[in-house]
Amino acid sequence: AQSVSQHNHHVILSEAASLELGCNYSYGGTVNLFWYVQYPGQHLQLLLKYFSGDPLVKGIKGFEAEFIKSKFSFNLRKPSVQWSDTAEYFCAVSKRFNAGNMLTFGGGTRLMVKP
């Protein structure tokens, strides 16, 4: 079975600071990797995804993530955060080509950006 670990439960940053959220997964086969975001009072939505190819993927709102296979990691980055990035961020994994698109989520990282 897959599992996902997010090491930072709470992160507080000032606007314009750089962001890196850690994500490690455990699974013996080929995986797809995702970051989802939940803004206050809103539903979970996809931020970015990696299936194959270039291990550096770019998502919405200036976010990017890098897949490092040897480290089983998929860390999320943003060079300069904004107050509007305050949200909870979830890393998730699925088996490659899994019908039904079932996801296994990490525990989440709550990001607060101070204006």
Add this chain to the structure above:
Amino acid sequence: DAGVTQSPTHLIKTRGQQVTLRCSPKSGHDTVSWYQQALGQGPQFIFQYYEEEERQRGNFPDRFSGHQFPNYSSELNVNALLLGDSALYLCASSLWVFTGELFFGEGSRLTVL
């Protein structure tokens, strides 16, 4: 185009009672998945329905059951509620074929007293 809609948004039950949560998937989607999100944790997969059958199931007891209707909407039923069932229950819709994306509703927050 309506996204994923869930009802009710909030409800309070007492231990031992039963609850039914409802979900209408995004237009065009045929697969509904249910997740439980306890406070301070990530969503945990409960089960998934496609073609009115349970296709995959997570590590949840038989007290958790579900149904999918011909219009693709779905229900989650929880019997003999425990305090530990208090959580946000999320419905996610997708196509059955692999696309790599789920669309989530805003959830039903269940409090068990």
